[in-house]
Amino acid sequence: MSTPTRKVIISAFGDISNVNVEKTAIPDPPASHVQVRTIYSGFSGADINMRLGRYPLQKQAPLTPGYSLVGQVTKNGPRSSQFSAGDLVACLTVYDAEADYVNLPEKYLIPVPGGTDLQQATALVLDWTTAYGLVMRAGKFASGQKVFVHGVSGAVGYAAMVLSQRLGAEVYGTCSEKNHPAIKAAGATPFTYINKDWMQAMMDRGGADVVFDPLGFESWDESFSILNSKGHLVGYGGNLATLNGQADRSVLWPTMKLLSRNLALWCGKKTTFYYITRDDKTFRPDLVRLFEMCRDGEITVPIKAVFELDDIKKAHQSWSTSTGLGSFLIKVSDP
Incomplete structure (x- = not known):
């Protein structure tokens, strides 16, 4: 019926x-x-x-x-x-x-x-479970370390900020300038993505211990550059082209490039691509x-x-x- x-x-x-x-x-x-x-x-x-x-x-x-x-x-x-x-x-x-x-x-x-x-x-079903996995399983940082979140005012980014703060992290991130007051009120330090001031600002602070980046493409290169000598870049999503209204771009090659950075065994930095599925045991x-x-x-x-x-x-x-x-x-x- x-x-x-x-x-x-x-x-x-x-x-x-x-x-x-x-x-x-x-x-x-x-x-x-x-x-x-x-x-x-x-x-x-x-x-x-x-x-x-x-x-x-x-x-x-x-x-x-x-x-x-x-x-x-x-x-x-x-x-x-x-x-x-x-x-x-x-x-x-x-x-x-x-x-x-x-x-x-x-x-x-x-x-x-x-x-x-x-x-x-x-x-919680998608946005916060993604953030929970990023913070609790992929990021693996300690209290007092610096975490950088791109899209910190968005659904997953905001959740990653809150969960990182609960673990004692100092949180920084990028978002639209109109959302900066709310992010400051939440205890994080916001930057505007476009002008790239965030890159020098993080290096002046000694680099990030962990970066969560859903943008992909050239953003993953920029995020890798702000890591400290033992930092960890966690990529997910690949939304840069969609947000910018750009022509269709495959995230496959940027993801392979992201992961290939781990082949440089002399480099203390590492990279991960993270995603969730409903079949994950976690x-x-x-x-x-x-x-x-x-x-x-x-x-x-x-x-x-x-x-x-x-x-x-x-x-x-x-x-x-x-x-x-x-x-x-x-x-x-x-x-």
Whole structure:
């Protein structure tokens, strides 16, 4: 039996005009799957890059984006019994979250603890689990060391700042000048990326112990140059071309160049490319820990903007131009 649903469709790669909400129907969940009514979907650079056809190894158009969600279980498929109708769950979906209903493998669903703010919970699924892995697993720095975060006012960057500060790091970073007061108020030191003053400023401070850089391309070269003699550059994302409105550029070769720096055995610096998947053995425990921290007030997750599903074009238009801190969300239905 099928259920009427709306979902976002990217019909062809490129212009925002190719992103639309369509009415269709979804079948009952197959074996080992659960049907979830989406409440909030995350919205990030992955959505922008998928619309442009730049996301690594992505599906061909037409496709429905939406990398993460928080929603409510409505139906179980055969051989699915872990959840009951009405249960609140989160999922790193990769695709399909920007829809009223989605059928998801039961094994990837994670309960959302009662009392957790659902907007903040949605931002934790992708943005904060990425930052948690960057800080807790890839960065490996000590209290008092200097951490530099590009895009420090963004969703992942802000989370990396907060989590690094919790470990006792001195945090510096780049962001739009209009967000500098908020970042200063949060206890970090902001710079403007474009004028490159941050490079000399960090060298004057003895260099960074760790740099988290989601931009890629030439930015990884610049970030490597501000490391101290034993510093660590952690690259992820590769969003520079998308943010600058540049022509399509593959992140493959810059990533290979990033990692090849480790072949210089006489150099004390090192590099890592970091990413998360829902199959990582650390993904579930990391998200569960973040849910606990959010519920208990240890962290507060800022939400930059929330768009209705029917305003999906506006979300794409606003991603690189809006002010404020934190994550974008798509509201699909009422809690």
